[in-house]
Amino acid sequence: MNASGVMIGHFEPLHLGHMRSILHAAGQVSTLHVIITTHPSPNPNYKVTLQDKARWLQMACASLPFIHIHTTDEIKLPIHDNFDSATIDIHKTNAKLRLLLKQLAIVEEVHSLEDADNKSNLPLLFVADNHPLARPALREQLALSVVTTPEQPDYHSTDIALDPVAHWQAIHPEARGSYTKTVAIVGGESSGKTTLVHKLANYYGASFALEMGRLYVGTDLGGSEVGLQYSDYAPIALDHAEAIRVAKYRAPAPLTLVDTDFVTTQAFCEEYEGRTHPFVAACIDELRLDHTLFLANNTPWVADGMRSLGSTSSRDRFEARLTEIFARHDITSFRITDPNYEARYQAAIHYIDQHIYSK
DSSP: OOOEEEEEEOOTTOBHHHHHHHHHHHTTSSEEEEEEOOOSSOOTTSOOOHHHHHHHHHHHTTTOTTEEEEEOSSOOOOOTTOOTTOOOOHHHHHHHHHHHHHHTTSSOOOSSGGGGOOGGGSOEEEEETTOGGGSHHHHTTSSSEEEEEOOOTTOOHHHHHHOTTTTGGGBOGGGGGGTOEEEEEEESTTSSHHHHHHHHHHHHTOOEEOOHHHHHHHHHSTTOGGGOOGGGHHHHHHHHHHHHHHHHTTOSSSEEEEESOHHHHHHHHHHHHSSOOHHHHHHHHHSOOSEEEEEOSOSOOOOOSSOOOOSHHHHHHHHHHHHHHHHHTTOOOEEEOOOOHHHHHHHHHHHHHHHTSOO
């Protein structure tokens, strides 16, 4: 079996039905080329690039060397699952597909499409059963041999693209990091952030990124803030960015929880050092989190040996500082002001259910 195969699709998001079709096609040829195109009507709630989609498929197929991944914004295909009324400009599609195959060295150079009448040496084009290119009238005009893939009745690409949360288990693990929404739990010291993060993680089966400032004090400063200085805030922010990236990767749930955020790191820097850290400010702007739950600093103070802003005036000042930094960076937060821990927990669930799960 020396034939090559080609599969073209939007893969947005990449789901298990896509992978089953890819694996079926790969079993019919010696080499399968998967060509990713731009989606004609992407979900506006998720910012997904061609490079994101290439990364998902590259990672999913990393141990399958006979599958090669490519991207193009030249070939336009109709939206998945809406094929009954879909039309394709066969001449334009054929010409662009032919040129792409030449550029990728999948087929040898020919002088015209007429030279491709003998399709025996051309790759197989794998499409869905109901795809317009599988229709006899179009198939005959296409300069490739068309092979349909088995239907995947449990995976409707349009439904998954429109509502990834409702179809979370269908999304391929490699793509979930682009569809999970980050929820930061912020507030002053002893406001119950970490406990709330763990409770919510258990409730939703979600992954989470811990507060890196606290961990950094333990790993790099010997367990006390006495040695904390201005130069420490950049590595704290870097550690936090990495923790968030790891928590999002193959996210088990549509939300990923973050214990504190870059705004909180900046607030501590301004509180202790009297100046703003430009690197932390850049992290706030470039590594934006999707949702922020801001806990009021009105819970009982619990001294744990690391906390230092325990007076009422200190707690009020720090809360005001957080509020100012959020405004400075145009971040809207949801305030939870009830001092009762159970009420805070229920308020967080209500917010997440409404804004992420659309309940």
